[in-house]
Amino acid sequence: MTSHFSRLIVVVSCFVLSYSVAVAQKKIRIACVGNSITYGSGIENREQNSYPSQLQNLLGSSYDVLNFGVSGRTVLRQPGNSYMATPAYKEALESSPDLVFIKLGTNDSRLPYRLQIDSFATDYKTLIRSFKVLPTNPRIVLLLPVASFLTDTTRQTDQAIIKLIMPRIRQIAFEEKCELIDLHSLFVDHPELFPDKLHPNSSGATIIAKRLYETINAQEENGFDFFPKIKAAYTVSSFYGYDCADFSFEGRACKVVKPRRPAKDLPWIWRARFWGHEPQTDIALLDRGFHVVYCDVAELFGNAQAVTIWNHFYAFAQQAGLAKKVALEGLSRGGVYAYNWAAENPEKVACVYVDAPVLDLKSWPGGKGQGKGSPSDWEIFKKDFGLTTDEQAMAFKGNPMDKVADIVKGHYPLLHVVGDADDLVLLSENTAPFEQKVRESGGDIQVIHKPGIGHHPHSLPNPTPIVEFILKATTKRQ
Template identity: 75%
Template sequence: MKRSLPYLLLVVPYLLLPAVVQGQSKVRIACVGNSITFGHGLPNRTQNSYPGQLQKLLGDRYEVMNFGVSSKTVIRSVDNAYTTTSAYREALASKPDLVFIKLGTNDSRLPYRLKIDEFIPDYRQLIQSFKSLPTHPRIVLLLPVASFLTDTTRQTEQAISSLIIPRIRQVAFEEKCALIDLHALTIDHPDYFPDKLHPDSLGASVIARRLHEAVTSEEVKGFDFFAAIPQPASISSFYGYDCADFTLAGRACKVVKPRFAANGLPWIWRARFWGHEPQTDIALLDRGFHLVYCDVAELFGNAQAVAAWNTFYRFATKAGLAPKVALEGLSRGGVYSYNWAAENPEKVACIYADAPVLDLKSWPGGKGKGKGSPADWVIFKNDYGLISEEQALAFAGNPMDKVAEIVKGGYPMLHVVGDADDVVPVDENTAPFEQKVKALGGQIQVIHKPGIGHHPHSLPNPAPIVDFILKATKP
């Protein structure tokens, strides 16, 4: 599909090699951080810390420098401030082209957390000190890894999640820095943390591989989706990224842009429940995806909803996004995503459906095992012009009824379901849908969550979902 781009686009590595311009022999990467960066507790920390492992992964074209210091904080007015260390001064003097900053874990402990109001201005000041260097390095903020400590005076998971991570995201929004979420990558792996705080060599390897992915990923220079957005539009923070709210053809829309646009300009389209369990959305933003939303609630994927999405799709692709989109349908969003996909198979890269409604008689109808939603059943009938209960029960416009059209698209599908879901029962929705898809030669995989109901959606660590989408959208 031919796209009209109002931009001069250039695909380059994530880190465009400034060393060539500066006459340096290598790209210089400064890893600023605390004991986790330093490699506390690791045998042969020079090689086994995540900076050491990153150096091995990147090879001789890069020089990865470890400026981690144990126990240090972002907050400056305490006895362990990172900015008082010789490592900080050495990092500034190192002529870096890229700076990874992994600080904040220690700011979550007592007594430092009592000064948490100083965290944002002090972090911004730290970033500015690197931005002002003659090399003008790219700054990437790393969210802290998970903690499995239980002593509430220390760096607990609750303190890191509630006090530190939201503030780092706010700093990223204000300073327009890239983010990498190491927290979600480690939240389900206590086995990586023998002392419940510091990663072992395997945990450090997970971090190093994620940073290697970031350094070597290709980006599109000169692309700004926001330039195409109709005015007026308001800009706010979506977990540290710029989110534009605007109206298109009478529909409320949102677009979140990444700090860098990945090669191929991939995007993910959230069908419903904006911002709910956003792990996958955030992980893809970290990797250069755009995230979009076009409000068609509550139209239950009817012709009006499909038409509105067609309008948004034309707008998004004319602005430059990829001709095939990854669709994300949570709960009733599954109806929206699949009904649109059934009519637009050539425009779909993949579908990730989470506890999806695939038969409206199951939900909101409640005509099977589930309790249903009588109020939403009335809305559904009105949306489709169904006057009687008999007409509603004979309705054949569900994704379950469109499997043949869906399979013809040839795109892969991933479902994540809770096996104890009593709102959208699996055996009335995903199970028969999966059976029909496979019978027709379609591509579908299902991740089952034993003992889990309709909530929570997604996975604490969305890596399996993210990997599925990355593979399906790879240029």
């Protein structure tokens, strides 16, 4: 009896050990679906240097990254060069993937394929759904095409990609609830990475691989959904492929855009003004799991009423579960809103990013320095703060410029992006003296200058420096 029992223990132990080893050795399979850029065309030693191969090296032996790229292929099933007609497509389906990256659309932007662009969404959805029904229930991530530097308008020009392809992929992501990664903005200022003006070299492939690696390794807050926390009636629309809820809060128009996979600790960025203008930073943060919010307090110029409404909205965001510290974003006059709230709520701020910011209302809209100002907005400003004369307005001390001591006490980092040729919100009357005061007070400020650029365009075509600043600040302070 004892002998049989001992043999049984040995058998069970071996089974458990074998099962444990098998589980431990199960690799996560990643299918990289795409065209020649995925395949690695034009890259020396593409077997080692294509972005799927570089991603494999980054991830290590716990992953199998499979390259199913086929040169010249389209999403479109007609006229006859479809990715879905290739053996690689069938192999991708049969690979039992746990994760699928789809990077297609570049070739659909060229002639003659763009003549059939109305079929693009239907065909792309067919492709997506063919992976969705697999027994592995794979995670599906859509990659926006990289930039193109071709000038031949019959080919895959950047304008065609921007106008014909990217909006359609974003809408498809919204309707199919797929994740997105904006690769396009990562390359718009790097033509040197495209030897033939269309295909990135191995260094460009490295950028793609690192961005995908970042997505795979991102920590998430599972099961969180902001929208059920909204007590008012709301409507949902697409914000560049993400779900955006529009609702009213204390009589003010508000928006919350939620990511597909919320990042751990639920970081968020709060835009102060001009919703949707130059949205590349907001989009990049959504790709990384941030929520993006907006509470319209125009046109109150950051007065006590605006700060109070924002205090209440912040409390609402806290009740919903977002991180205690928020990244503030202010474009132009939005700088006044962001800084005036931050000065009164230092413990709630992770960082402040402002772009061509108004920091002294005497400069704009007052026009009391070298700029032309805005007489109509100057009158609104005076009314907002209960000022009846220009003399009272000139003695006003409620500007961010006047609150540097309070801002610096918050110990949150500041980033300004400014055009050196701005003749509306003059650098010399706003960011330059503000920066000097912050530095003299021991504050942490970084200024990115855009030589020869005026008040517009805001932001950066490639928002990476802004995004990295915000990621560093929120990671450190969550």
